[in-house]
Amino acid sequence: MVKIPDVRIEPPGPKARKIIQLDKKYVATSTKSTPLVVEKAKGSTVWDSDGNSYIDFSSGVSVMNVGHCHPRVTKAIADQAKLFAHFAGTDYYHELQADLSQRLCRLAPGGCDKKIFLSNSGTESVEAAMKLARWSSHRGQFISFINGFHGRTLGSLSLTASKAVQQERYFPTTPGVTHIPYGYCYRCAYHLEYPSCGIWCAKMIEEVHFDTHLPPEDVAALFLEPVQGEGGYIVPPKEFPQIIAKTCKAHEILLVDDEVQAGIARTGKFWAIDHYDVVPDVVCAAKALGSGVPIGATIFRSELDWKKIGSHSNTFGGNALACAAALTTLDIIDSEKLVLAAEKRGRLLNRRLHEMMEEYPIIGDVRGLGLMQATEFVLDPRTKEPAVEARNKMELLAFKRGLIILGCGISAMRYIPPLTITEKDLDAGADVLESVIRDVSRDIGLK
Ligand SMILES: Cc1ncc(COP(=O)(O)O)c(C=O)c1O
Numbered sequence: 001m002v003k004i005p006d007v008r009i010e011p012p013g014p015k016a017r018k019i020i021q022l023d024k025k026y027v028a029t030s031t032k033s034t035p036l037v038v039e040k041a042k043g044s045t046v047w048d049s050d051g052n053s054y055i056d057f058s059s060g061v062s063v064m065n066v067g068h069c070h071p072r073v074t075k076a077i078a079d080q081a082k083l084f085a086h087f088a089g090t091d092y093y094h095e096l097q098a099d100l101s102q103r104l105c106r107l108a109p110g111g112c113d114k115k116i117f118l119s120n121s122g123t124e125s126v127e128a129a130m131k132l133a134r135w136s137s138h139r140g141q142f143i144s145f146i147n148g149f150h151g152r153t154l155g156s157l158s159l160t161a162s163k164a165v166q167q168e169r170y171f172p173t174t175p176g177v178t179h180i181p182y183g184y185c186y187r188c189a190y191h192l193e194y195p196s197c198g199i200w201c202a203k204m205i206e207e208v209h210f211d212t213h214l215p216p217e218d219v220a221a222l223f224l225e226p227v228q229g230e231g232g233y234i235v236p237p238k239e240f241p242q243i244i245a246k247t248c249k250a251h252e253i254l255l256v257d258d259e260v261q262a263g264i265a266r267t268g269k270f271w272a273i274d275h276y277d278v279v280p281d282v283v284c285a286a287k288a289l290g291s292g293v294p295i296g297a298t299i300f301r302s303e304l305d306w307k308k309i310g311s312h313s314n315t316f317g318g319n320a321l322a323c324a325a326a327l328t329t330l331d332i333i334d335s336e337k338l339v340l341a342a343e344k345r346g347r348l349l350n351r352r353l354h355e356m357m358e359e360y361p362i363i364g365d366v367r368g369l370g371l372m373q374a375t376e377f378v379l380d381p382r383t384k385e386p387a388v389e390a391r392n393k394m395e396l397l398a399f400k401r402g403l404i405i406l407g408c409g410i411s412a413m414r415y416i417p418p419l420t421i422t423e424k425d426l427d428a429g430a431d432v433l434e435s436v437i438r439d440v441s442r443d444i445g446l447k
Pocket of ligand 1: 122149150152258260262287
């Protein structure tokens with residue numbers, strides 16, 4: 001029987017080290033933290049260039065929701081590549097683009113008619129939402145949240161407020177963005193407690209900002225992650241998006257739901273916003289939509305559409321390979337009941353994480369929806385001092401023991417395996433994680 005994970009050569013092994021050396025010489029500095037050199041991947045298993053195998057709790061950052069190299073996705077891409085790979089979907093027509101657009105518009109929350117703009121990435125889906133909001137409302141300003149992440153191009157970067165390094169030396173970005181605290185109850189910006197706080201963080205938009213410096217008539221859109229991703233896998237209380245949605249509606253501000261990380265079945269509902277019974281005006285999706293083929297989508301109420309040819313466009317939006325991959329991804333989510341799988345397996349993982357929290361005081365918080373789970377590490381559960389170094393050590397040690405995990409926020413770790421992962425592999429991954437938490441805790445003098 002094949003053993004997974006199976007790490008026989010301490011990673012990075014000799015082949016991996018050579019590739020890393022070449023990469024370091026030629027590839028621009030970005031966000032790499034783990035010296036994993038991937039050779040192949042299948043389902044929730046990844047093999048490195050030295051033959052070691054790993055359990056994947058990262059899904060290529062929430063992209064491989066249907067598992068690596070799903071045979072139906074692989075076939076759909078190969079079949080389409082033999083017909084035509086690309087033919088500017090913004091300038092011409094093809095059936096896959098029309099089909100995918102219809103399917104996503106029907107899937108998007110709310111019953112009204114919708115349209116879609118297809119692109120290549122999360123950031124581009126957000127840029128399109130910003131331009132659409134300004135174009136349709138004739139208003140210039142935006143609201144987004146502290147700890148939010150919406151991308152790194154200069155428009156979406158102006159909404160992002162997750163880590164200062166992402167902004168350093170890029171000023172000026174797009175003007176007219178007000179950042180406000182999110183519903184992050186574990187570290188409430190106002191030092192209040194839920195529910196006695198009355199969800200002040202949501203109400204203060206109306207009661208402070210609109211009264212003092214931000215006329216609501218000037219605000220085109222508010223950008224909301226239904227679960228904050230890069231900022232720390234933060235799940236707000238249910239009332240938070242609901243109050244925000246009411247405020248937006250009252251002032252005709254477009255509510256843009258950024259589902260780039262949390263969407264496409266990840267949280268145990270197709271869209272994460274569905275956990276809150278909120279209907280947004282615009283939905284941004286990307287990452288898992290193409291199962292590894294780059295695609296972004298901005299879905300919006302039809303009446304908001306750019307009504308002038310030339311107002312917005314691109315080259316690769318509606319790319320045929322991406323459309324084929326996305327349509328097949330949606331088919332797989334349906335036929336393999338992956339929304340339900342995310343919910344059920346998420347419950348298992350959440351239970352394991354809570355058991356670990358009972359045992360190890362370094363875990364200050366466990367949170368998540370479906371298979372979008374996280375722990376926040378602290379040096380002391382009372383002071384909540386972030387255990388940043390310990391978190392970073394855990395990421396590396398887990399890798400050496402055969403588990404791929406990824407940090408987020410200041411001292412949190414996210415757990416986002418493919419939704420197709422078996423319960424056995426989920427448990428095996430959780431066992432590795434527990435061994436790592438135990439050993440790093442001991443090394444730094446915590447239990
Ligand atoms: C919520 C959210 N929005 C937007 C983006 C940007 O997506 P991309 O990296 O594809 O540009 C990300 C990326 O992590 C994200 O998590």
